[in-house]
Amino acid sequence: MRLPHRRAHKGMTIMEVVVALFLCIVTFMSLMGLLVSGRHATVQAQNMTLASQIACDVLEQSRRQDYTTLVSLAPADVTISVNRQGQPGYLTFERTLVVTPALSGSAKQLQATVRWRQDGSWHQVGVQTYVASP
Numbered sequence: 001m002r003l004p005h006r007r008a009h010k011g012m013t014i015m016e017v018v019v020a021l022f023l024c025i026v027t028f029m030s031l032m033g034l035l036v037s038g039r040h041a042t043v044q045a046q047n048m049t050l051a052s053q054i055a056c057d058v059l060e061q062s063r064r065q066d067y068t069t070l071v072s073l074a075p076a077d078v079t080i081s082v083n084r085q086g087q088p089g090y091l092t093f094e095r096t097l098v099v100t101p102a103l104s105g106s107a108k109q110l111q112a113t114v115r116w117r118q119d120g121s122w123h124q125v126g127v128q129t130y131v132a133s134p
Contacts, residue, residue, distance in 0.1 A: 040119075043084065043118070044118065044123075046082075047091065047116055047118060047123065048123070048125055050080060050082075050091070050093070051093055051114040051115075051116060051123075051124070051125040052114075052125050052127065054093055054095055054112075054114045055095065055112040055113065055114045055125055055126065055127040056112075056127055058073070058095055058097050058112040058114075059097075059110055059112050059127055059128075059129050062097060062099075062110050062112075062131075063110070063129070063131055067108070067131060067133055067134055070099050070110070070131065071099055072096075072097055072099045073095075073096065073097040075094050075095070075096045076094070076095055076096075077092050077093070077094055077095075078092070078093045078094075078095055078114075079091070079092045079093075080093065091116065092116065092117075093114050093115065093116045094114070094115045094116070095112065095113070095114045095115075096112070096113045096114075096115075097110065097111070097112050097113075098110075098111045098113070099111075102130055103130070105133075106132065106133050107130045107131060107133060108130065108131050108133075109128060109129075109130055110128060110129050110130070111126060111127070111128040112127050112128070113125070113126045114126075
C-alpha cells in the first residue's frame with residue numbers, strides 16, 4: 001500500500017494573509033500619524049517665523065523714530081496672506097509694542113509682542129531691544 005504523496009506547500013493560509021494585512025494596516029496608520037504631526041509642526045514653525053518677522057519689523061520702525069517720541073503702541077491686527085500647499089488663505093496676528101524707561105532713564109526698552117490663534121489656543125513671540133538717549 002502506498003502512502004499519499006505529500007505535495008510541497010504552495011501559497012499561504014488565510015491566517016498568514018490576515019496577519020500580514022493587519023501588520024500593513026498598523027504600519028500605515030502609524031505613518032499617517034507621523035505625517036499629520038509633521039504637517040502641524042511645519043505650520044507652527046511657519047507661523048512663528050511670520051510672527052518673528054512682524055515683531056522685528058515693529059522694532060525697526062520704532063528705532064527709526066525720534067527718541068523723544070517713542071511711545072507704546074496699542075494692540076493692532078496685522079493680516080497676512082498665506083499660501084499653504086496651494087491653498088490661499090489669511091492669517092491674522094496681533095502686534096503690540098511696549099516702551100519702558102531702562103538703565104536709570106538713559107535708555108528705553110522696546111518690547112514687541114506678536115500673538116496669533118492656532119488650533120484653538122493663543123501663541124506668541126516676543127522680541128526686545130534698547131534704544132539709548134541721544
